[in-house]
Each structure stands twice: as C-alpha cells, then as structure tokens.
C-alpha cells in the first residue's frame with residue numbers, strides 16, 4: 177500500500193519544533209460514546225436501564241427526541257423524531273428530559289481517562305474524542321489492547337455507558353471504524369483490511385458523504401466506497417471541485433487532513449522589530465510582548481481555537497538570541513496568560529543562568545508563535561472551571577468591538593501602554609503576519625484605520 181508522503185512543512189515551521197504533521201505510520205484512535213445522552217440517563221437512573229427511552233429537549237407531547245437509547249433505536253426510533261412519531265414505532269418509549277450538565281460531567285471524566293493514556297487527546301464533541309497515538313507507538317505496541325483497557329476503565333467508572341472505538345492511520349478512517357460496530361464496537365482499519373470493510377458500505381455510509389456528494393460521485397462513475405478509494409486524486413477533484421477532492425483522496429489513502437482542521441494554519445506567529453529608542457525602556461519591551469500576545473489572542477478568537485503550545489524568541493543586535501518552547505498546562509487563548517507563561521520562563525532562565533535582563537537595550541526583535549490548536553467548541557464541554565467565565569467575558573468584549581468599533585472597549589491589558597498597544601487593537605481586517613525566513617512582510621499590520 178502506497179502511503180502518501182508527508183505534507184510540506186509550513187513556511188514558518190522554524191518555531192514548530194513539535195510539528196503536528198502526521199508522518200506515515202501514524203496511528204489514531206477515535207472514541208464515540210454510544211447513544212450518549214440516553215446512556216448517561218440510564219447510568220444514573222437504573223430504573224431506565226434496558227428500556228427504550230428518548231431524551232427530549234423539553235417535557236411535552238410535541239417534543240423531539242434528541243437521543244434515543246440503544247433499545248429505542250432497535251424499534252427504529254431515530255434522532256430528531258417527534259415523540260408522537262416515536263410512539264408509533266415504539267409504544268413503550270419513555271421520554272426523559274435532557275440534563276446537559278450531567279453529560280458534561282461524564283464527558284470530563286471520560287476525557288480524564290483518555291488523557292491518562294496520552295497527552296494528545298482532542299474532544300471532537302461531547303461524545304466523541306480522538307487520540308493521536310502517533311508518538312506513542314513504542315509505548316502502546318498493541319492498540320487493540322489499549323482500546324480494551326480504555327473500555328475497561330470507562331466500564332469501571334460508568335458500567336452502563338458504552339463506546340465504539342476505531343483505530344486507523346488517520347482520524348477519518350478511525351471514525352469510520354467507530355461506525356462499523358455499534359454498540360460497544362472495536363474495529364481497526366489497516367491498509368490490509370480496508371477494502372474488506374469498505375465492501376460492506378454504501379457511499380453515504382462514509383461520514384461526510386450525503387445525498388449531494390453521492391450524486392456527484394455517481395455522475396462520474398464512482399458508485400461505491402471501494403471505487404472511490406481507487407479513484408485518482410484528479411478524478412475526485414473533478415467530482416468535488418478542487419481541495420475537497422484532495423481531502424477525500426487523502427482520507428481514503430491514509431493521510432491525515434481532519435485532525436487539526438479547525439486551525440487552517442498549524443502555527444500562528446507574530447513578531448516585532450524593536451527600534452533602539454524602544455529598546456531603552458524595559459516597560460516598552462514588555463508592552464510590545466503584550467501586543468504580540470494580543471495579536472495572537474485576536475487570531476485565535478477569529479479562528480475559534482485555543483493553543484496548547486507556545487514559542488518565544490528574542491534577537492539581540494549582537495546577532496545572538498534566545499528562544500524557548502512551552503507546553504501549556506491547559507489550552508489558552510488569553511493574551512495575558514500567554515504573556516505570563518513567557519515571562520515566567522524568562523524569569524526562570526534569568527534565575528538559573530544568572531542573567532539579569534533578557535529585556536535589555538540590545539533587543540532587536542522578538543516574536544511569539546503558537547501551535548497545537550484545539551477548537552473552542554471542543555473546549556466548551558471540558559469545564560475548564562473558572563476559565564469559562566473568563567472566556568465568556570472576552571468573547572463579549574470582542575462582540576462589542578465588532579459592533580461599535582474597536583476603541584469602544586479596551587481591556588486593562590490594552591491600556592497598559594496605549595501608544596505601543598495601538599497597533600494590536602485592530603480586529604477582523606488584516607491578514608496574519610508571516611515570518612519568512614528572517615524577512616518580515618507587512619510589519620505594520622493591524623494599523624488603526
């Protein structure tokens with residue numbers, strides 16, 4: 177089986193010492209909780225176990241079932257049906273009003289279990305998570321055994337909540353693996369067995385292929401998933417139009433195009449050259465750092481992501497420099513927090529190396545880069561305790577800025593040194609600054625307009 181070559185590193189990969197680009201031989205595990213909301217209810221209300229229940233958004237005959245239990249599904253009850261329709265198929269269905277807080281608590285516990293095995297766990301939704309095991313291949317030689325261990329751990333905590341696990345070289349195929357066996361499935365898709373699995377499926381069984389895509393495929397003579405997998409990239413590009421065809425070709429040929437899709441870029445970076453006058457003031461240098469972090473915060477807000485890794489560099493006029501890479505304890509979007517991580521690291525270095533001032537008058541430029549993104553929808557459910565409130569406040573602030581103009585609201589952080597901060601306030605109109613070797617294009621981005 178031909179494995180596609182690794183994707184080209186992004187241009188600014190020089191800060192990306194822990195690149196997320198998946199190498200051939202990557203390994204992804206996808207976990208999908210079965211009939212999640214209904215199973216949670218059955219977990220905590222044993223009288224509902226083994227019974228057809230339908231979780232509804234509110235109490236009433238017209239309510240829609242947002243989550244049928246495994247038992248109700250056997251009667252043909254589907255998500256989205258009205259209770260009256262469900263009763264026609266399954267007269268004994270028990271309606272249960274949804275309790276989202278409960279599902280979030282269970283989600284957090286399950287994420288904790290997964291994170292105990294691997295640091296690279298991404299919550300895809302409240303009932304799905306993907307674990308990138310690529311760097312753990314030597315730790316977990318047998319991924320099936322690992323999946324069984326995870327199931328056991330979940331069983332010990334919640335004996336009624338089951339999951340289907342898919343294992344594959346990329347997240348799309350791993351997710352497909354979860355679809356093949358429900359409930360309580362465990363399927364590994366490999367280059368050797370993929371066609372056996374695909375042979376049992378229709379085009380619309382592939383996650384992401386619905387009526388319209390199916391028609392486009394059939395129009396050019398692709399009638400089933402095996403034919404689709406054997407199609408050239410050019411043909412799939414023709415069917416889907418450009419990049420989407422490339423994605424589909426990649427997915428079915430074991431390359432990763434979905435795992436970090438929430439971030440168009442794998443690294444966001446920003447840097448500033450520092451004038452001699454600016455370098456004379458330590459406070460100005462620290463303000464510049466705040467402005468760099470604020471730009472990144474704005475871009476993360478726009479792309480609706482948080483970052484889990486951070487790099488920082490300082491260059492001095494003597495052509496020497498210092499850089500550092502930080503893995504963040506928790507995903508971060510807030511500029512002030514990014515800054516704190518950087519300053520802590522600087523102080524730590526100053527202390528251990530007996531250097532007095534990293535922010536000296538010799539600073540010529542500095543930059544911050546962030547990577548390893550996680551989508552903020554995935555985070556919503558993770559209950560990052562008091563941080564949620566913080567994030568809500570920040571979001572509200574951006575909304576007001578968008579509506580009434582960016583000078584309407586400024587955080588305390590931005591008032592720190594208004595002249596320096598000025599260029600970091602703009603939001604929504606300017607393209608990312610890119611580092612291009614040592615050259616900086618569009619250095620004066622985010623000008624007030």
Ligand SMILES: [Mg+2]
Pocket residue numbers: 208209210211212303
């Ligand atoms: Mg599910």
